[in-house]
Structures are given as C-alpha cells and as structure tokens.
Amino acid sequence: MDLLIAALPAFLASLVEFVEALTIVLAVGLTRGWRPSLSGAVAAGVLLAAMVLGFGPSLARVDDHVFKAVIGSLLLLFGLRWLHKAILRYGGAVALRDEQAKFAAGEASASALPEAHGFDWAGAAVSFKATLLEGLEVVFIVLALGAKGSDALVAATLGALAAAAVVIGTGFAVRAPLSRVPENALKFFVGGMLCSFGMFWAGEGLGVDWPGGDVALPVLLASTFGLAWTMVTAIRERRVAA
Amino acid sequence: MKALRLLLAGAQELLSLLVDDVLTFVGAVVGLTGTYLLAHHLSDAWAGYLMYAVVWVFLAISLTRAARR
Numbered sequence: 001m002d003l004l005i006a007a008l009p010a011f012l013a014s015l016v017e018f019v020e021a022l023t024i025v026l027a028v029g030l031t032r033g034w035r036p037s038l039s040g041a042v043a044a045g046v047l048l049a050a051m052v053l054g055f056g057p058s059l060a061r062v063d064d065h066v067f068k069a070v071i072g073s074l075l076l077l078f079g080l081r082w083l084h085k086a087i088l089r090y091g092g093a094v095a096l097r098d099e100q101a102k103f104a105a106g107e108a109s110a111s112a113l114p115e116a117h118g119f120d121w122a123g124a125a126v127s128f129k130a131t132l133l134e135g136l137e138v139v140f141i142v143l144a145l146g147a148k149g150s151d152a153l154v155a156a157t158l159g160a161l162a163a164a165a166v167v168i169g170t171g172f173a174v175r176a177p178l179s180r181v182p183e184n185a186l187k188f189f190v191g192g193m194l195c196s197f198g199m200f201w202a203g204e205g206l207g208v209d210w211p212g213g214d215v216a217l218p219v220l221l222a223s224t225f226g227l228a229w230t231m232v233t234a235i236r237e238r239r240v241a242a
Numbered sequence: 243m244k245a246l247r248l249l250l251a252g253a254q255e256l257l258s259l260l261v262d263d264v265l266t267f268v269g270a271v272v273g274l275t276g277t278y279l280l281a282h283h284l285s286d287a288w289a290g291y292l293m294y295a296v297v298w299v300f301l302a303i304s305l306t307r308a309a310r311r
Binding site: 206208220223227 | 270277281289294298302306309
C-alpha cells in the first residue's frame, strides 16, 4: 500500500508535467531543429536525475517529525495549487488548458529567437528551461513521496519514469502536442491526493494524533474530493445563475 | 545587475511552483501554524481537523473570489 501511495501520484503528476514539457520540446524541435531541442531536454533530465539521486537517500536521515512537518507542508501547498486551478477550470471560471494553443505559442516564440550560427544555444536553452521547470515539480513529488525509505523512493521514481516513457513515446510517435490527455482531471485527482497526504503528514509532524491513525488518511481523501466537487458545482451554478 | 535580475526572476518562478494564489497560501500557513500551537497546548486530535477546516475555509473564499472575476 505504501509503495502504491508513492508510485501512483508520482506517475499521474509526471504525466501532466511531461506533457507540458513535451509541448515546448516539440515546438522547439519542429521550429529550430531536433539537435538543440533534445540536447536541452536531455541536459535538464540529467540535472533532475542528479537531484533525485543526490537528495533522495539523504532525506531518510532527517528527523521523522521535522521531515513530516516540512515535506507535508510543501505537499499541501503544492496540492492546493493544482486543486485550486482544477476546481476553477471544472467550474468554468477559467478556460481548460489548450495544449494546441501552447504549442502554437511555443512555435512562435522559438521562431522569434535569433538565427543560430553553429549550435543553436538559444533553442537548447528554451528546451532546457521548459524541461527543468516542469521536471522540478516531478522531482519534488518523487522526493516527497519517496522519502519514507529506499523502496518508496524507487517506487516513486519508477512511477515518474513510466510516465516519461509513455509521454515521450507517444509524443514522438505522433509528433504533435498531446492535447487529448485529460490534464484537468489528472490535476484535480493528484491535487486532492497531495493535499490529503500533505495535511496528514504535516499534522503528524506537528504533533497531531489523527483519530484512527492511518484510517484518517482515506477519510481525508474522501472529504477532500467531496468538498472539491461541491466547490465545482457551486461555481458552475453561480455562473449559470449570473 | 543583469545577473541579479535573472536570479530574482528564477527565484520567482521557483516560488510560483508553490504559491499560485495568495489567499490559499495564507490559509495553509495559518492552518499549519494553528495546528502546531493547538497540538502542543490543547487537544492534539482536534488540531488536525481544525487545520483541515481552516485550509478549506481560505480555499473556498479564494475560489469564490476567483470565480466572480
């Protein structure tokens, strides 16, 4: 069960982030060439892997209460960010993410870069930055979910790598942004999970003795999703009434 | 000066990974701080539920305001 808690959110969250990174890498690749695009993405990937290998094992040595309080708080903030946006999108207050539009904007930005003489450093930098920024969220989730021990870290890492394989494989097969991925559904689900895990762990780290122990976690999950969907319904009804 | 601006821009982008909406962020901080104080001075079981309630109150207010815009 612990390994599933580590692997599943890591896989789902990574799907969303890698799709967003792929959009920019594809835009740069189709506009500026694959050499700078892939060089930038691979360089960012190596740096991200180094972060996981460097920080991952050392997190297990941190005091349990401090670790839970800090990591739980960060997971809560991160989850709230995703859940907030997903609720507004489902409620119709904010438009759903349009991957095609992001791709077109990426192509336009890449085309506007100065012409390259030799290796296209500008194109590689755009690809590097996009992959690094999206990948940092993945690294954070992998480290947070995997910090319980080496098994959990391996499970979370494998979840992220599986998502990378799916996205990269599909993306390069179709050579187009993956606009059919249910991005908002994933953000809603993962955001709710991270909020619940974050609150549970932060609470334990701060001295809370959750009634029922680990049983409190599924209660938090059910309450979070129930309240989140209630907010979606309320926003939709308010918009219809307006 | 340019390097400092780049550093600040980078720090801002990193911070945006955690803070999307100020009210939600404040709610989480208030909830977590209140939990710590309550858990150590009053009831540790109810401190967790209070954190949950505080976080959701701030989130609901933030969502309501955002939906009105």
